Amino acid sequence: MHRQAYLFLVIATLCWGGNAVAGKLAIGHISPMMLTFWRWFFAVVIIFAISLKDLRRDWPVIRANIPVLGFLGIVGYVVFNAVLYTAVTYTSAINVTVEQTLIPVLIFILNFALFRTKVSWLQIVGFSLTAIGSLLTAAHGDFATLVTLTVNFGDAIMIIAIAAYALYTIALRWRPPISWKSLMAVPALFALVFSIPLAGWEYSSGGMIWPDMTGWMVALYTAVFASLVAQVLYIRGVTDIGANRAGLFINLVPVFGTLLSVILLGEQLQLFHVIALVLALGGIAIAERGKPALT
Numbered sequence: 072m073h074r075q076a077y078l079f080l081v082i083a084t085l086c087w088g089g090n091a092v093a094g095k096l097a098i099g100h101i102s103p104m105m106l107t108f109w110r111w112f113f114a115v116v117i118i119f120a121i122s123l124k125d126l127r128r129d130w131p132v133i134r135a136n137i138p139v140l141g142f143l144g145i146v147g148y149v150v151f152n153a154v155l156y157t158a159v160t161y162t163s164a165i166n167v168t169v170e171q172t173l174i175p176v177l178i179f180i181l182n183f184a185l186f187r188t189k190v191s192w193l194q195i196v197g198f199s200l201t202a203i204g205s206l207l208t209a210a211h212g213d214f215a216t217l218v219t220l221t222v223n224f225g226d227a228i229m230i231i232a233i234a235a236y237a238l239y240t241i242a243l244r245w246r247p248p249i250s251w252k253s254l255m256a257v258p259a260l261f262a263l264v265f266s267i268p269l270a271g272w273e274y275s276s277g278g279m280i281w282p283d284m285t286g287w288m289v290a291l292y293t294a295v296f297a298s299l300v301a302q303v304l305y306i307r308g309v310t311d312i313g314a315n316r317a318g319l320f321i322n323l324v325p326v327f328g329t330l331l332s333v334i335l336l337g338e339q340l341q342l343f344h345v346i347a348l349v350l351a352l353g354g355i356a357i358a359e360r361g362k363p364a365l366t
Contacts, residue, residue: 076311077355079304080320086304088327090297092335093289094159101286103156104266104273106293107149109282111263113294118259122252129249133257136247143246144258147239148298149265154232161225170229171324172202177237178318185241188315193361200354201322204347212343236321240314243306255303319358326351 097106119126126133133140159167175198182188206214246254273279282290309317326348333344 073312076308076317079311080308080317081323083301083304083308084320084323085327085331086296086301087321087324088329088331090293090301091324091328092331093292093297094156095332096285097156097289098160100280101282101289102273102278102280103160104153104269105279105282106156106286106290107153108263108266108270109287109290110152110293110298111148111259111266113291114298115256115259115263117294118252118256118299122250122256125250125252126256129253132247132249133253136249137257139242139245139247140254140257141261142242143239144261145265146235146242148258148262148302149269150235151232151239152293153266153269154228154235158225158229158232162223162229167225167229170226170233172206172322173233174236174240174321175201175318177233178240178314181237181241182315188313190315191361194315194358197354197356197358197361198319198322200357201319201351202354204322204326204350204354207343207347207350212341237318240309240318243309243314246306246310251303251306254306255299259298316358319355322354323351 097103101109155167179188179190179198183190270279280286305317308320311317326344329344330348
């Protein structure tokens with residue numbers, strides 16, 4: 072079961088790494104709230120097309136758990152992505168990458184504060200190694216770069232995205248006993264509904280960019296891979312090994328994002344990319360070996 076969870080989480084973070092590349096490609100082709108709306112529009116169409124039978128069967132449980140499912144959709148799906156897409160228009164990709172390394176830290180802190188979840192010293196060591204690998208990627212092999220980072224509006228609002236995804240991960244412990252299709256479909260519908268007023272606000276403020284061909288392709292990628300595939304696999308991973316251990320895998324996102332940038336955008340592969348990947352994977356392995364008896 073644990074090996075399966077590891078595979079699920081690696082694929083999920085790979086998809087999210089691709090989402091980082093898609094976010095770069097989206098600038099100038101589709102505005103942040105338009106991207107958020109169309110991402111969840113396509114995702115809802117796809118997931119509802121394959122889950123109607125499950126939704127009918129699970130409806131009594133769904134109806135009793137609407138608040139939880141709504142929270143998962145609004146906070147985990149809409150707030151995180153809408154804020155992230157907005158943040159990258161105000162700050163650098165390096166800053167955003169560095170800031171996302173705070174998500175596993177916040178998950179650990181919240182789990183300990185709220186539920187007294189045990190954390191071993193080996194887990195702390197493993198987390199530190201994955202964080203170093205992530206920071207090495209963000210700094211392009213030069214840690215001195217991190218000292219020169221400046222904080223602006225984009226960095227400030229990115230804290231909202233970080234908090235949103237940490238809360239989403241924690242809240243998965245209250246997910247109702249329904250099929251994975253229903254668990255994806257209902258929050259996705261909430262995400263779509265909640266993204267409509269955000270798109271309306273963007274339009275009224277004059278910041279809306281209707282998608283061109285590149286914009287449509289980015290929206291489709293985010294709908295299928297960053298939304299459906301990644302979210303389903305991440306939920307499965309959290310279900311199998313817990314929020315603390317699953318959250319640690321998020322530090323693979325900037326590493327995969329960089330490697331995909333090399334492959335898809337033609338950026339040059341550097342030695343620090345390889346070192347960062349080894350550190351991230353090695354840190355996860357150490358944390359898993361040192362997991363407490365109850366996690």
